[in-house]
Amino acid sequence: MSIQAVVFDAYGTLFDVYSIGALAEQLYPGQGAAISVLWRDKQIDYTRLITMSDPHRAEGSRYYQSFWNITRSALLYTLERFKLDAKPEHVDALMGQYAKLTPFAENLGVLQSLKERGITTAILSNGSPEMLSTAVSSAGMTDLIDHVISVDPIRLFKTSPEAYGLVHQTIPAEKQDILFVSSNGWDALGATWFGFTTLWVNRQQLPFEAIGPHPSYTGHDLTRVLDVFNH
Amino acid sequence: MSIQAVVFDAYGTLFDVYSIGALAEQLYPGQGAAISVLWRDKQIDYTRLITMSDPHRAEGSRYYQSFWNITRSALLYTLERFKLDAKPEHVDALMGQYAKLTPFAENLGVLQSLKERGITTAILSNGSPEMLSTAVSSAGMTDLIDHVISVDPIRLFKTSPEAYGLVHQTIPAEKQDILFVSSNGWDALGATWFGFTTLWVNRQQLPFEAIGPHPSYTGHDLTRVLDVFNH
Known part of the structure; x- marks a missing residue:
């Protein structure tokens, strides 16, 4: 086992x-x-449309918006689609809750075990830096995550290769020595294509995507990360 | 009105x-x-993942698969997700039907009117050339569509700018003199970002996407194309 760092998707x-x-x-x-x-x-749709419609510029997509703004736009679309009243106080309440999402129950324990083993831990997320910072601290993960990496500075969302490539600017390890962990099948696929060793946490018991390579590992919750180190 | 050609999305x-x-x-x-x-x-998901994960190569994404293969993969995923038996004869029957989809009722009349006015007509589609050719002929549109343009040769799907740019290789007109027509909000948005004059045919009475510019025109069915020329 040559895994030197575990990089987690956030949302x-x-x-x-x-x-x-x-x-x-x-x-x-x-x-x-x-x-x-x-x-x-x-929310996912919009990240893709923005990045895909203008992926080539060195300074990132000119259509870029922060993930926070996209999340708000996606909420407004959703309420309109269901013909619901987007009362400002409702929108604010939902966005406020989004900033402090509940972490999955097993996550803190897994992060603690990784730290005890001396493994570098990081987040790589489409989320805006402020969103991620609030989410990490309100979940009590501040001391358990070494690096919080947002795609925001390059203005290109996952699954663009530049987004995954940001990990190398922070963690000096070969692609295959980084374990990238995501519950999103599309993210696990993008990271596998990029060249990371990957774990798909299939919380909802879904089939894997019917295109592309399968991730290196699959499990039902985040404790599967520890099994990767134990075998 | 300086519109010289009308380019339709297919699916x-x-x-x-x-x-x-x-x-x-x-x-x-x-x-x-x-x-x-x-x-x-x-099906739409997969086009995006493939193009977004590798958008930079001159020869197109190395992960490219034809839209026909993607359509089949998307069907297999769907049946697995719903825990349904993907009997080969069922899959073949559904794919056979997909090759010969029903055209919307008003479409032939609209295409005929455009031809009578001497307007150039084209399709720009993610679809594979064979799929498009079968769909056009089985819908009786062969004499009504001047150019059938598939993204297949460049191995990049819409909404990548290269995909919309294919129109210029066939139709020598300025972007704003091309009316791009799509029922898919994301496609209308991508084409608007690209610079075409656009019509979103909102058949399902959906809200427009909550990001980006609105299309130039909106209507409830394809007859709205003719209104654009009449005003």
């Missing part, structure tokens, strides 16, 4: 993006689950 | 991708609508 992997459903349900009774699913889908 | 715009739902319902009772929606979503 969906460390932080539960669907945990927002409870507040959404309270604000819009009967629609909470549907809101959280479409909100997430549109 | 969702000229051809009804959800018309496949009836056959899907027959093969998988109770699941037809869900299959056609997820199948379409995954």
Whole structure:
């Protein structure tokens, strides 16, 4: 085992993006689950449209918006699509909750074990730096994550190779010696294409994407990271 | 009005991708609508992942697969996701139907009117050349479409600027003198960013994307194309 660092995706992997459903349900009774699913889908959609429509410039896409703004736009689209009233106080409440998403239950323990082993830990996320900083601290992960890397400075979202390449600016290790961990199948695929060793945390028991290579490892929750080091 | 050519998206715009739902319902009772929606979503997903993960090479993405193969992979994913039996004869039947999708009712009349006015007509599609050729002929559009342009030769899908740029290799007109017509909000957005004059045919009465510029025109079906020329 030559893995020198574990790099985690943030949204969906460390932080539960669907945990927002409870507040959404309270604000819009009967629609909470549907809101959280479409909100997430549109958020991902928008990162792709922006990066794909203008991927070539050295200074990043001219259509770039921060992930925070995209998240807000995706919420507004979702409420309009479901013909729900986007009351400013509701939007603010949902965005405020998004800033402090619930982490998955097993995550702190896994991060603690990695630190005890002396493994470098990092986040690589589409999220804006401020979002990530708030999420990490409110989840009590500040001392457990060595580097928080946002794609924001290069204005290109994952799965563009430049986004994954940011890891090398911070962590001097070969691609295959970095374990990239994501619960998002598309992210695990993009990272595998990029050349990282990869773990797909398949929390929802979904089939893997029907294109491209499979990730190096698959598991049902984040504890699978530790198994990778134990075998 | 200086529009010299009308360029149509194919899938969702000229051809009804959800018309496949009836056959899907027959093969998988109770699941037809869900299959056609997820199948379409995954198909679009895969075009984006492939192009976004490797957009820079002069010869196109090394991860490129034809739209036909992507469509098949997206169907296999969909059936697995819903835990349905992907019997080869069912898959073949659905793919066969996909090759000959139903055109929307008003489309032939609109294309005929454009031809009578001497307007150049074209398709620009992510679809493979063979798929497009079969779809155009089985819809009776062969004499009504002057140019069928597939992104296949450049191995990059829409909304990459290279894909929209293919139009210029065939139709010598300025961007703003080309009316690009799509029922897909993301495609209308990508084409607007590219610089075409655009019409979004909002067949499903959806909100427009909450990022980027609005298209030049919006309408409920393809007859809106003729209104653009009449005002």
